[in-house]
Amino acid sequence: MDHGSMDHAALGHASMDHASMDHGAMGHAGHGDHVGQFRRLFWVMLVLAVPVVAFSGMFAMLLGYDLPDAAWTAWISPVLGTVMYLWGGRPFLTGAVTELRQRSPGMMLLIALAITVAFLSSWGASLGLLAMELDFWWELALLIVIMLLGHWIEMRSLAQSSSALESLAALLPDTAERVDAGEVTVVAPADLEVGDLVIVRPGGRIPADGQVTEGTADVDESMITGESRPVRRGPGSPVVAGTVATDTALRLRVTAVGDDTALAGIRRLVAEAQGSSSRAQRLADRAAGWLFWFALGVGVLTAIAWTVFGSPEDAVMRTITVLVIACPHALGLAIPLVVSIATERAARGGVLVTDRLALESMRTVDTVLFDKTGTLTRGEPVVSRVHAVAGHTDDEVLALAAAVEADSEHPLAKAIVTAARTRALTVPAATGFEASTAVGVTASVDGRVTAVGGPSLLSRHDAEPLHVTEAWAAEGAIVLHVLRDGRTIGAIGLADEVRPESREAVDALHALGIAVVMITGDAEAVAHAVAAELGIDRVFAGVHPDRKAATVVQLQQEGHRVAMVGDGVNDAPALTQADVGIAIGAGTDVAIASAGVILASDDPRSVLSVIELSRASYRKMTQNLWWAAGYNLLAVPLAAGVLAPIGFVLPMEVGALLMSASTVVVAVNAQLLRRLDLRPEVSTARAHGERRPDTAPATPPAAAPHGTGH
Incomplete structure (x- = not known):
């Protein structure tokens, strides 16, 4: 080597x-x-x-x-x-x-x-x-x-x-199925051209931007748009490279390839944000x-003074002594030791630091911008409410729905089955399972036809939605009705579950005088419901990936120091644009590689640990730098002979001991950081303890009402 x-x-x-x-x-x-x-x-x-x-x-x-x-x-x-x-x-x-x-x-x-x-x-x-x-x-x-x-x-x-750009490229499938003159051939996505007809199998990734020509499927676009629920895409609908057709096959006509795709655009945004x-x-x-x-x-002054008032030999000795004593032993370790110990302590608290400048900047942040899906929420649907009509019970409705959905792989079906299991319900056996695209699922349970679905299912049976579901939909919930022999017996509401720690994180940030903002690709109703539940100051809803970084810029132009917390590919440009990018460790490699700080757990309270670590490590860095530089500021003039007129010249061996002593002091001071407990719950409790009686509540950036967008 x-x-x-x-x-x-x-x-x-x-x-x-x-x-x-x-x-x-x-x-x-x-x-x-x-x-x-x-x-x-x-x-x-x-x-x-x-x-x-x-x-x-x-x-x-x-x-x-x-x-x-x-x-x-x-x-x-x-x-x-x-x-x-x-x-x-x-x-x-x-x-x-x-x-x-x-x-x-x-x-x-x-x-x-x-x-x-x-x-x-x-x-x-x-x-x-x-x-x-x-x-x-x-x-x-x-x-x-x-x-x-x-x-x-x-x-x-x-x-x-890991590399952010390499991880973005990895979202594309290795192969694509192209239809040529009725025959299907397997090609690399890079070989596709605009106008090609492509088949995407159930569960497969879409290889290029295109328009659906045949088939209807729920497409998981969360890695691109941040939308927590699959989006229904049918003939004429646009689809984006890197997204996943979850349930049925699609045929699509390629409309953009290579650098013209939305994924490539996000990749460029990441590269530009990193470069700027x-x-x-x-x-x-x-x-x-x-x-x-x-x-x-x-x-120079030493050489001149000793040449004039002493001897050339003394001038050489004193000048060399000054320049050698100025060597930065302690200064060279002042920052690295603090960084090493701080990152080690952070890891124990579920925080991984990849960029020290981001950690330093966290102490000055006055606004924390959370991505909703997968950060404040779990990023997966859960049953949030059940309503049964007269003559039936909530448990009965949920158990029947779980019986019908037991054979389905759809995320909503899994949520219903999980909810029934959590409630320890007895789920009857179902036979004759059938799934109808954009309508719902049907099966025979205890000899009676039972169906679960959305508005199209109700229309097919000339049934009206239950009145109670209007409020659910207004709050952003997904509503499914349960029918038995064509009659509605109840409804189930599903929503992206808010993490129980999120409210504590928001309250603790407010206690420190830090404003909390939420950004999401979800609809206004969903965003407002989550914001109201958590007490968030300001909401940006329906934000597309290329606008998330612009939202960060907008907040920065308003004079705020912004920390962005996210977990998806769509967050990567915003993470790199923010003053501090914080990635949820359970998120994608792209988000992780684009951030300066990674939360190894999915606990949003760890943001408080980052703030506390930033402040503590900055104090230690500053103390070490003053001590290390202070040694030089004191020892160099003494070595130069500034006190020679009164008979004192710093002996070289004393200077050497001072150099060693300053290094030891810096090392010991850095070690004191090990006493800091950075567990999320501990940092959150300390943040609440720092609130002073006269502390004003956090002021939302630009004092905007909920829903203010671009």
Whole structure:
């Protein structure tokens, strides 16, 4: 393996290259490889550092032990130290060159300056050209090892294993069945052309955008539109590539292929949002840039002052000491250690952090935008209510419906059967099952014809819908009537079940003064019902995928810092556009790869854990940076001899001890994060505890009424 090939660009996030700060800019595939390279390089350098430090004359003098008298031992540190400088230090040296070209000095340049000065002065001391006190081989070795450790820790915490764009492409089926002159041939979706006639089997994915020419089916479009219920598609209806025909076969005429499909459009939106994400500089990089100019300026002043008021030898020694003491041991670990511990603690609380910038930004969020389906709700229908006419009971109606639906694979049928099982009802046996497209299902139960279906079933039997179902439909429920021998005996209402934790999450966010907004592809009635139940501030309903990202932009233009929480392909562009993208881990790979934070569970209360983690880790980062930079701000002037007029010059061994002490303090402070309990229920309870008596309720963005859309 060519370690030297890990130039500045390859450092990705860890290199502090501003151009790679945006979410996903480097690409996901390269992370894992570079993590492995840094891991191997760190261990190789650690092995080499042991003899370099042990046989360094300056280090031996500091600890007070004697080196062997053999002449060859004097060359162990110079030879191995040179290997470490050229091999282990190369990523930092090439990174420094890039920062110089960009005229943006930062951590890479500060590290390169320190190791280069240490390298040159150590060779000078080893060759007898400079004083023995300038033997910094041990310092050079430790600095390279510590910096490589910091980069390895950080890159490991940021590594991502999947690509959003690859996951989007995976939604297309591997093959498509094309009808040519009456014969069916199997082709790749990429070989389809506009105008081709295609067959889609029950349960199969649609290979291209098209228009149905024959057949009627319930099409699951949730991965594209976010609509929680299957949509009925018949002759003349448009269908979208990547969606699923759930129950019956379809024939369709292809209307768009390749880059012209809706799926490709979503893919472009994801790519554009990733490319236009914030390029905010890291705190550590800014601090390193300031420290670089500070150290360089003090070094120049030191050289001038000691040349004028001292001797050239003193000027060289003091200047080199200043530049070496400025090396950022603690600064190089200040952020990576906090990131590593924070992500580890987050994982225990069901939160996976893939983008540190997103985690940092979460503390400033004032608006949380939830996708409804699969996030605030379970994304699958459940029986929400049952009504029986006089002479029958609710349990009887549900049991008969479950008997008829027992042989159906439809999501609504499964919900009815599950509800009967949950209530421990005795479900009679059914025979003669028949399914009629767009009407319902029929079977014989206890010798009587029993049917379950929608409005078309009622029309077929000249029956009227039960009056109570009007209110159900107004609230967005799916209504099915149950008929026996042609007479209506009851009705069943089904809805997308709201997660029990959702109300707690919304209330806790309000307690922190954060507004809650909901966005969904569902109809207005469904959206309003859920919003009213949860106490949500503002609703965007009937929003198509290409408008979800635009909705985030709208909120941002209103001056809000937005966190988007979603789980579907249709959420991917909005997740990348938001200031913070949070994906429900049970969602699609696309949503996960497009987000900076992943909720490993489907508990929306974990959003509170993200906020708490963001605030706690930011405090630790800030404390560590002040401590790490404070050491330099204090030690560098003392090493320069600012107190020399009163007889005090910082001894080099004291400076070395201060460097080690600052690193220990930073490490211990970061470890305190381990005490933070990030379980969703704990974070939610703490959020309620933070509400002050004078805390005003969260103000909905733009103070819009429910249903305000675009």
